[in-house]
Each structure stands twice: as structure tokens, then as C-alpha cells.
Amino acid sequence: MKKIRKTDIIALSPYWWEIPASFRADMHVPAQIIAEESLLDEILDDRSLQQLVNVTTLPGILKAAFVMPDVHEGYGFPIGGVAATAYPNGAISPGGIGYDINCGVRLLRTPSPVADIRPFVPQLVSELNRQIPSGMGTPGRFTLSEEEMDEVLLTGAEWAVKQGYGTQEDLEFTESHGRLPGATPAKVSVRARQRGRDQLGTLGSGNHFVEVGYVEEIFEAELAAGYGLFEGQVTVLIHTGSRGLGHQVATDAIRNMVEAMPRYGISLPDRELACVPFDSPEGQEYFQAMCAAANFAWCNRQVIAWEVREAWKAVFGEGAALPELLYDVAHNIAKVETHEIEGETRKVIVHRKGATRAFGPGHGEIPEAHRACGQAVLIPGSMGTSSYVLAGTAQSSGIAFGSCCHGAGRRLSRTAAKKQVNAPVLKRELEAAGIYLEASYRRIAEEAPIAYKDVDLVVQSVTAAGIVKPVARLRPLAAIKG
DNA sequence: ATGTTC
Numbered sequence: 001m002k003k004i005r006k007t008d009i010i011a012l013s014p015y016w017w018e019i020p021a022s023f024r025a026d027m028h029v030p031a032q033i034i035a036e037e038s039l040l041d042e043i044l045d046d047r048s049l050q051q052l053v054n055v056t057t058l059p060g061i062l063k064a065a066f067v068m069p070d071v072h073e074g075y076g077f078p079i080g081g082v083a084a085t086a087y088p089n090g091a092i093s094p095g096g097i098g099y100d101i102n103c104g105v106r107l108l109r110t111p112s113p114v115a116d117i118r119p120f121v122p123q124l125v126s127e128l129n130r131q132i133p134s135g136m137g138t139p140g141r142f143t144l145s146e147e148e149m150d151e152v153l154l155t156g157a158e159w160a161v162k163q164g165y166g167t168q169e170d171l172e173f174t175e176s177h178g179r180l181p182g183a184t185p186a187k188v189s190v191r192a193r194q195r196g197r198d199q200l201g202t203l204g205s206g207n208h209f210v211e212v213g214y215v216e217e218i219f220e221a222e223l224a225a226g227y228g229l230f231e232g233q234v235t236v237l238i239h240t241g242s243r244g245l246g247h248q249v250a251t252d253a254i255r256n257m258v259e260a261m262p263r264y265g266i267s268l269p270d271r272e273l274a275c276v277p278f279d280s281p282e283g284q285e286y287f288q289a290m291c292a293a294a295n296f297a298w299c300n301r302q303v304i305a306w307e308v309r310e311a312w313k314a315v316f317g318e319g320a321a322l323p324e325l326l327y328d329v330a331h332n333i334a335k336v337e338t339h340e341i342e343g344e345t346r347k348v349i350v351h352r353k354g355a356t357r358a359f360g361p362g363h364g365e366i367p368e369a370h371r372a373c374g375q376a377v378l379i380p381g382s383m384g385t386s387s388y389v390l391a392g393t394a395q396s397s398g399i400a401f402g403s404c405c406h407g408a409g410r411r412l413s414r415t416a417a418k419k420q421v422n423a424p425v426l427k428r429e430l431e432a433a434g435i436y437l438e439a440s441y442r443r444i445a446e447e448a449p450i451a452y453k454d455v456d457l458v459v460q461s462v463t464a465a466g467i468v469k470p471v472a473r474l475r476p477l478a479a480i481k482g
Numbered sequence: 483a484t485g486t487t488c
Contacts, residue, residue, distance in 0.1 A: 099484065206486090
């Protein structure tokens with residue numbers, strides 16, 4: 001496969017780059033990169049742009065294949081990638097969504113200033129750890145019956161609210177109200193359902209976490225006020241997805257599509273890009289199962305938000321003011337959306353893998369209370385570094401189908417990070433800086449700040465590209481990890 | 483990411 005060099009890339013702006021469709025004969029559209037130049041140089045070192053060029057060969061791909069500044073290698077598609085295909089018969093590819101279907105981020109805001117909470121941080125961490133099951137194979141607080149699982153897969157976060165694990169307001173401030181209408185529970189395999197039956201309300205492992213932090217700096221006062229944020233305010237960030245259930249849905253679909261692809265005459269440069277036409281039986285089977293797995297993930301984050309509130313009550317008393325939901329946004333998902341392409345309004349299938357939605361002001365899918373601001377975009381930093389709240393702009397739809405980056409983005413493999421990091425020392429350093437961690441030394445090494453790109457530079461890139469406006473920066477106080 | 487090689 002042809003290696004990509006800097007000289008193959010055209011600068012469209014200081015933060016926007018293109019590999020033209022003429023680069024390789026099988027490209028249907030150009031490949032574009034949103035990144036500040038030093039990040040682009042880092043990106044050139046791994047296979048992520050090779051993978052991006054491969055994505056441009058998908059049947060029915062429109063406009064361009066995109067990556068965000070936090071891009072790194074993934075399964076088939078790069079993580080940090082966005083691709084839209086023509087509705088209804090363009091490709092749907094599980095590799096463009098990822099194994100952790102509807103991995104995403106939920107931000108809660110408290111009414112409390114940091115000075116009121118700081119003395120209670122150690123107690124809060126241990127209570128969060130008690131309430132929120134984490135790690136591989138750790139079961140949650142309930143085992144779903146077949147009927148309950150059907151309802152969770154069909155109704156998502158609504159199920160949790162109906163059971164008392166949240167409020168109507170929580171649904172209002174969740175992307176798609178925590179329920180994708182395309183879900184068909186019967187399309188989720190027996191094995192996937194078995195893996196998920198005791199996983200609701202669990203965090204998982206890897207880079208998944210619950211973090212307590214506070215608003216360190218406000219960038220746009222009006223937008224911050226629109227989201228109910230103020231300087232010094234304590235926040236809680238939840239990052240997790242659909243656990244073993246979503247992983248099994250992806251595994252089932254990839255196996256099925258590898259087998260079905262030749263029947264549709266599709267051949268691609270990488271078998272990890274396995275895809276079928278969206279409107280084919282195999283495409284619909286996957287899409288309906290993916291929507292159901294996405295609903296499971298929204299229900300999971302809803303139950304975890306309830307667990308956070310339980311921890312809050314245990315520490316601050318039954319009558320304490322509880323964290324409220326600011327927003328919940330997916331960053332591993334495919335959705336049917338309407339976008340303007342070359343002056344034409346078209347329905348498209350948008351794949352976002354390690355990329356969040358970032359719709360601009362006035363869009364009907366943004367909660368009414370936020371509509372004038374644009375959609376809240378949540379960017380978790382790496383462990384011990386800042387996270388950001390951003391707002392989608394009016395231009396975002398015209399760039400990468402209304403999408404933005406999803407985090408700092410890994411720059412070292414887990415193995416490389418473990419070799420370079422002394423976890424006990426790092427833990428002490430973070431504690432000295434006022435950041436408490438409840439995680440194994442192994443996890444601390446794998447998720448060390450050095451293993452990630454500079455989140456400030458990543459956020460600067462998407463801001464300068466005009467996709468988002470900066471709203472606030474959050475500083476961590478404590479995190480629990482699986 | 484993941485019953486971390488069904």
C-alpha cells in the first residue's frame with residue numbers, strides 16, 4: 001500500500017488538509033484532516049491516514065472522508081473518523097462505528113463551588129467506587145430478564161427513567177433522548193444479550209471512567225450561562241458505552257458482512273472495512289441491532305448517573321442538591337441525518353467513530369434550552385488533564401457533517417505507555433496536584449497523560465477550523481477507572 | 483473497547 005507523505009497533502013487552511021482523490025486510483029472522494037500542523041506531523045507516523053484513504057473507497061461515500069485532530073489507528077477505520085454514505089443504498093460498515101457501540105460522554109453539573117466539595121473528595125471517591133461497578137467482568141446491580149432486556153434495547157434511557165433511575169429532564173438533555181427509533185431488539189443475538197444482561201450500570205475498563213472536576217475557566221460567558229455553567233462549579237463526567245453487548249453486536253455483524261460482501265460485488269483494500277449496502281437485509285440487520293446496542297449504552301450511562309447521585313446523597317445527605325445532566329453525547333455511532341452537499345439537501349448515513357456530533361445553533365435535535373447556543377460538545381482529556389465543553393457552530397454541518405473530535409486521542413499504545421510510565425510515581429504526582437485516582441497501577445500507566453496527545457492543541461484545532469466554539473475548561477479533582 | 487485468543 002502506498003505510503004502517505006507530507007508532500008501528498010494539500011493545505012486547505014492552517015487547520016484543514018486534503019489528500020486529493022487522485023492520490024490512489026481506488027479513491028472515490030478526497031480524504032481530509034482537521035488538525036494543527038504539529039498534530040498532522042504526528043498523525044503521519046502511524047497508519048491512521050492509510051486507513052482514512054481506505055475509507056474513501058467505500059461504496060456510496062459522499063464529499064470526503066474526514067479525520068479529527070485526535071485521530072489514531074483503529075479497526076479498519078481510524079478512531080477520530082467521519083464518513084457519510086448515500087441513503088439508502090450506500091455502505092454501512094461496523095468498523096466505522098467501532099466495537100464499543102455508542103461509547104459516549106455524559107456531563108453532570110452540580111450547584112456547588114469547588115471549595116465546598118474539595119474536603120469531601122476522598123470520601124466521594126470511595127463512595128463512587130462503591131456505587132459504580134467497574135472493571136472487566138464485574139456484574140452490575142441487577143440481572144435483566146428477557147422481557148426487561150427487550151425494553152432496554154427498544155427504549156434506551158427511557159427504561160431507566162421509568163424504573164426511577166432518573167428524570168424526564170435527563171432524557172431531554174440526552175442526544176436523541178437516549179432512544180434511537182431504528183432499534184429492533186430481536187436483531188440482537190442471544191450471545192450479545194447474555195453478555196449484557198448483568199452489565200447495566202457498569203463502567204467497564206480501559207479508558208472508561210467517572211471523573212469529578214470543576215470549571216476552571218469560562219471562555220464564552222453567554223454560552224456557559226446557556227449550559228448552566230459557572231466558574232468554580234463542580235462537575236461529574238461519565239465515559240462509557242455498551243459493554244460486552246455492543247462488542248458482540250459488532251462481532252456478529254462483521255462476521256456476517258465478510259461473508260455477505262462478495263454477493264454485493266464489494267471488494268475493499270482492507271477486510272476490516274467489511275460493509276454491505278445500508279438497505280440490504282444484512283445492512284438493516286446490523287443497523288437495527290446497532291441502534292438497540294446504542295440504546296443499551298444510553299440506558300447504561302443513565303443508570304450510572306443515578307449511581308453518582310446515590311453517592312452524592314451518601315456523602316452530602318438525603319436532602320443535598322444533586323448533580324443535574326448538562327448533556328450526553330455519543331461518539332461511536334451511525335445515524336441517518338440530513339446535510340447539504342454541494343447545494344443539495346440529502347439524506348445520508350453518517351458514521352462517527354471516535355467523533356461526536358456538533359450541530360449548530362437552531363438545529364431541531366438540540367434541547368430547546370441549548371438551541372440558541374448550539375449543541376454541547378463534550379471532550380474528555382486524558383487522566384489528570386483538562387476536559388472541555390464546546391458548542392457546535394453554524395458552519396459545522398458544512399465541514400465534516402456536523403462532527404467534532406471526541407477526546408485527546410491516544411499517541412502511545414498501551415504496551416508502550418506501560419514501558420514508559422512509573423505508575424506509583426505518577427499517582428503520587430497527581431495526588432500532589434490535587435487529583436485523586438482510584439485505579440490499578442496498570443491502568444494508571446496505560447492511561448497516563450504521556451500516552452495521549454495534547455488536548456489543548458486538539459481543541460484549538462477544531463476551534464480554529466470553525467467546527468466549535470470553546471465554552472469552558474474543566475480541571476479534574478478525582479477519577480475512578482475500571 | 484472486549485467473558486483482554488469463540
